[in-house]
Amino acid sequence: MRSSPCASASVRASPSSWSACDGPHGLKRATSQARRAIRKRVALRFGAWHPGARPFLQRSSPMAAFHVIPFPADVVRAARSQRVDPWGGAARFLPAADRSAPCRHCMSGTRPGGDLLLLKYSPFAADSPSPYAERGPIFLCGHDCAPYATPSRLPEIVTTRQVNIRAYDAADLMLYAHSHIADGQDAGDVVARLLEHAGVRRVHIRTALHGCFLCEVQRAP
Template identity: 35%
Template structure:
């Protein structure tokens, strides 16, 4: 099975860069990147050390409901190219242990699908979840801070 990693929508990143309020109604915060610890959720690359970045509260769900988590994400403060979902696994996941969790079509967590996975099992574990009929998508999250990183779907 082929999988594709989806960044946050360009329209969303652009809105935040133009000062749109985040999921909690606050303006984006501007900070300076510390390099490899600051992955942009739009280009799915690390924001260069010393570059300006945005920090916003973000919910990667279509509607508010009990399973629609909200948390901090980083974005390049300047325009960046959206990640091409057909490029394979983004470099921000190379060598990193990540938390993965599967969701149903109505964006509910499917219990028993959440797991912290080692780098060598990362894509196989995602593909195994996406092979299930009841799974619509998988979220990749930080294994240490639980921050949303990217959405993963089956590739056509």
């Protein structure tokens, strides 16, 4: 005699979910509870993070210290003085822009009405053979600005938005199992946890919607 789907779902779910099978949506609720229980166990065992697992970011042991990599000063100078990107392409000057944008040099949001520079950039080495070493658009302040000065903390351009967090190994290959979408306020915990993995060499933080590069983070020296 075959057992009912409801009964099999009850075995996987917690006892409190058994009574849910009495209603027309009982199986769906029981299965959902079972899946949540599995996700919790995975988060606790492997340090996985997802939007529903924020309580599991807390750990009793200290997490890895990290270091935000400064944006290259030579790229900034060339963009401002010569209007070129690292490959000799044009850096577009946008005077009195009517929008704010995340400057990758000072790592703060620009003020509306300020000048901007828009150019291509890649955080990977120029000779990286990785297929993930793509180039993409970034903004810089159109005027002089100070480089980001607190590398032990994530900058404003990260903490004030939702972000896409990607981990890479020593060959610049993306580690798909460690990719996350996170609220910027939680990004520091996510990055520190990722850097605890021996196979993770660097972490890139990008905008969640468009995937534009914001900054690179490595283990603290």
